[in-house]
Amino acid sequence: MSVDQLKTQIQNLQDELNRIKRNVSSEVVVTRDKIESMSSEVTDSNPYSRLMALQRMGIVNNYDRIRQRSVAIVGVGGVGSVTADMLTRCGIGKLILFDYDKVELANMNRLFFTPDQAGLSKVDAAAKTLNFINPDVEILTNNYNITTMEFFVHFVHAIQTGGVEEGKPVDLVLSCVDNFEARMAINTACNELSLNWIESGVSENAVSGHIQFIRPGETACFACAPPLVVAENIDEKTLKREGVCAASLPTTMGIVAGMLVQNTLKYLLNFGTVSDYLGYNALIDFFPKMILKPNPTCDDRYCIERQKDFSKRPKKEHSEVVVEKDEPIHEENLYGIVLVEENEADKSASIDSCNPISVGLKQVFETPSAAPHSITPVVNNDDVSLDDLMAQMKAM
Amino acid sequence: MSVDQLKTQIQNLQDELNRIKRNVSSEVVVTRDKIESMSSEVTDSNPYSRLMALQRMGIVNNYDRIRQRSVAIVGVGGVGSVTADMLTRCGIGKLILFDYDKVELANMNRLFFTPDQAGLSKVDAAAKTLNFINPDVEILTNNYNITTMEFFVHFVHAIQTGGVEEGKPVDLVLSCVDNFEARMAINTACNELSLNWIESGVSENAVSGHIQFIRPGETACFACAPPLVVAENIDEKTLKREGVCAASLPTTMGIVAGMLVQNTLKYLLNFGTVSDYLGYNALIDFFPKMILKPNPTCDDRYCIERQKDFSKRPKKEHSEVVVEKDEPIHEENLYGIVLVEENEADKSASIDSCNPISVGLKQVFETPSAAPHSITPVVNNDDVSLDDLMAQMKAM
Numbered sequence: 001m002s003v004d005q006l007k008t009q010i011q012n013l014q015d016e017l018n019r020i021k022r023n024v025s026s027e028v029v030v031t032r033d034k035i036e037s038m039s040s041e042v043t044d045s046n047p048y049s050r051l052m053a054l055q056r057m058g059i060v061n062n063y064d065r066i067r068q069r070s071v072a073i074v075g076v077g078g079v080g081s082v083t084a085d086m087l088t089r090c091g092i093g094k095l096i097l098f099d100y101d102k103v104e105l106a107n108m109n110r111l112f113f114t115p116d117q118a119g120l121s122k123v124d125a126a127a128k129t130l131n132f133i134n135p136d137v138e139i140l141t142n143n144y145n146i147t148t149m150e151f152f153v154h155f156v157h158a159i160q161t162g163g164v165e166e167g168k169p170v171d172l173v174l175s176c177v178d179n180f181e182a183r184m185a186i187n188t189a190c191n192e193l194s195l196n197w198i199e200s201g202v203s204e205n206a207v208s209g210h211i212q213f214i215r216p217g218e219t220a221c222f223a224c225a226p227p228l229v230v231a232e233n234i235d236e237k238t239l240k241r242e243g244v245c246a247a248s249l250p251t252t253m254g255i256v257a258g259m260l261v262q263n264t265l266k267y268l269l270n271f272g273t274v275s276d277y278l279g280y281n282a283l284i285d286f287f288p289k290m291i292l293k294p295n296p297t298c299d300d301r302y303c304i305e306r307q308k309d310f311s312k313r314p315k316k317e318h319s320e321v322v323v324e325k326d327e328p329i330h331e332e333n334l335y336g337i338v339l340v341e342e343n344e345a346d347k348s349a350s351i352d353s354c355n356p357i358s359v360g361l362k363q364v365f366e367t368p369s370a371a372p373h374s375i376t377p378v379v380n381n382d383d384v385s386l387d388d389l390m391a392q393m394k395a396m
Numbered sequence: 397m398s399v400d401q402l403k404t405q406i407q408n409l410q411d412e413l414n415r416i417k418r419n420v421s422s423e424v425v426v427t428r429d430k431i432e433s434m435s436s437e438v439t440d441s442n443p444y445s446r447l448m449a450l451q452r453m454g455i456v457n458n459y460d461r462i463r464q465r466s467v468a469i470v471g472v473g474g475v476g477s478v479t480a481d482m483l484t485r486c487g488i489g490k491l492i493l494f495d496y497d498k499v500e501l502a503n504m505n506r507l508f509f510t511p512d513q514a515g516l517s518k519v520d521a522a523a524k525t526l527n528f529i530n531p532d533v534e535i536l537t538n539n540y541n542i543t544t545m546e547f548f549v550h551f552v553h554a555i556q557t558g559g560v561e562e563g564k565p566v567d568l569v570l571s572c573v574d575n576f577e578a579r580m581a582i583n584t585a586c587n588e589l590s591l592n593w594i595e596s597g598v599s600e601n602a603v604s605g606h607i608q609f610i611r612p613g614e615t616a617c618f619a620c621a622p623p624l625v626v627a628e629n630i631d632e633k634t635l636k637r638e639g640v641c642a643a644s645l646p647t648t649m650g651i652v653a654g655m656l657v658q659n660t661l662k663y664l665l666n667f668g669t670v671s672d673y674l675g676y677n678a679l680i681d682f683f684p685k686m687i688l689k690p691n692p693t694c695d696d697r698y699c700i701e702r703q704k705d706f707s708k709r710p711k712k713e714h715s716e717v718v719v720e721k722d723e724p725i726h727e728e729n730l731y732g733i734v735l736v737e738e739n740e741a742d743k744s745a746s747i748d749s750c751n752p753i754s755v756g757l758k759q760v761f762e763t764p765s766a767a768p769h770s771i772t773p774v775v776n777n778d779d780v781s782l783d784d785l786m787a788q789m790k791a792m
Contacts, residue, residue: 001399003397003399003402006399006402006403006406007402009406010402010405010406010409013406013409013410013413014409016413017409017412017413031511031512032501032511041639042502042639042640042641043502044500044501044502044514045500045501045502045514046501046502047501047502047504047505047511048505049502049641050502050503050505050506050602050641050642050643050644051505051643051644051645053602053641053642053643053644054601054602054643054645056643057600057601057602057643058601059601059602059603059643082507082650085507085646086507086646086647086650089504089505089506089507089646090505090645090646090647091505104440104441105428105440105441105442105443106438106439106440106441106442106443106445106446107446108443108485108529108530109443109444109446109447109485109486109487110446110485111478111481111482111485111507114528114529115427115428115443115528115529116427116528118440118441132510132511132512133504133510133511134504204453205450205453205454205455206446206449206450206453206455207455207668243437243438244438245438245445245446245449246446246449247446247447247449247450247452247453247455248446248447248449249447249450249486249658249661250481250482250485250486250657251482251486251654251657251658251661252654252658254478254482254650254651254653254654255650255651255654255655255658257650258646258647258648258650258651258654259651259681261646261647262645262647262648262651262678262681263681265645265647266678266679271679272603272678272679272680273679273680273681275681278681282658282662282668283455283662283667283668283669284668284669285655285658285659285669285671285674285683285685287681287683289681
């Protein structure tokens, strides 16, 4: 081959290389520059115009305060990944992700992850996508199990110091985990730190879910009224060997993530009413709401301390929330709107379907021989002093 | 440069090219092979295990029937794109997408699209992502505006012949459009073809939405009780020049898409109860339900024909649905579940906030001088014969 031919070949190879690099960079690597401050300018290239429009519409006063907010998401699976996606697109200041699992093709029936991410850690795969979608959001990842002694300490420190302002705690913790132990770990940490958090969950049969806003001392914590029946801490691989897995649907998980982030936005940006408990029954499109008062005999000593703190705060703030939610405003029913009660379909979808208790489930509490143990929310009797209550508790 | 040096350079360039091509193919292009039939085998690599588990859980009888189902999605924006994503991950047989818009950075506050897709047509960008997520789903794209005369004809033909079985109609049409004209076009087509469809919508202030299941002749069509006020067909670019855009949130759109696809799954796979109308008020987490009967004086002549067809069907099928939804099953209220009525917050979020009517809005109907035009659902009186009804209609 002549020198000229070789040079031509080199030129061709270089051209092809540049073409591929250009394609790769335009399709995969390159994203938009960071945006200094959120603008309400209506242009095709402004990713915040539709969010800042919430101000013009009179929904939110200062939308861009969201940049000063930090949220921890524990569990980046079917609910947590979509939660992170939504908050990233809303332009949240900072997200701290916790998970120790890897992406699998078996997760592709839920939103967010893509088949090429199989084998990557969930937090790393998520952070890469989220950074690409919105480089303005600061994303921190923690690839560990928060229920182990060592990492629980790290988790507590991370949420205690993870605020946008250095050294301040995060503004909210979102629980998107799928097991009892992890929920109890979050509960313990948030009770101790007096941090508000929202618990979320989706049933094993994929057709119901819920969110529960927990404000230590003010509402029931996760230990105040824990589930009566939970799955034992069996290694997931053991279950898989036996050919068993929970059902899941992108619809139910997307709706629960939507309910979770919507209430997060209402809380962080101070608009609308944040729900204490919102359930979802997919079979009949039923969305129950509840108010859960803290249990004065809760096993968690920090919960008891927080209840003490809360009872010292002015009463007005307390009763306001309850009145707002209990009082129907419209007496008329002009459009014949029908509120549907739970029906039999719901019953079959509940934990009752596991009765008698299936393999891998254990009773957390034994059924007392006399009166049944009540998980009905315990309402504080405001006429009784805290000292009386404490005395009663000690007498129990 | 010597020939040897040139050859070395060529070798280096070829190595780099191969390395990049390998990376690109493993990270971007290559996806999983098609899967012949859905399996319930519990392995990390089975993308259908969590869906097939719905059978073991007793929720769905034959989940894999979903492969024989075809759905048309009109509008691939904030709601439509997530709808397509969910159905693709659920393994639907076939999806037919309709949209004429392009992806913009201004859409990044909603789920699904990514910044690198800015400038691409929404249907093409969506199809590429969906094929990548699940190559088992057949995806057809139509990049046009269905409200133009020419493309309306094409649209009607596409949904009439778009079933999984050749020449059969699609099983369901999902409306995810954002304007009155497009909804009326879908309504006209589905009334004529007697095709069931689900309408969806999100308010301009981003904090409410709804889905409405329309079964021609059986439930109210979109022309039976159209909105009293709609935006005029102003060029979106004109609005944008004036610095105006609607607000939107990934949460509200994700929840509406979730409600839409959940009801689609219930309808296609025959489980649970499909809602006729389900609303969502984000400010107070209120989800109103309604039953909308067809209007015997509907302007759409095909709607009247379909009502005639429906009245000839056995009555049992008709009343069954109503009873199931109206009858509360549980008389007790063991857990103190509170059903919250719409409150003032809801009122401010409604179209009333546009009163007096804003720029770009027009009254579809003028307020009659005598009794107000009722949009309350019209209930068929089953004791009156169809002939009587027709005679009454003619006398009107």
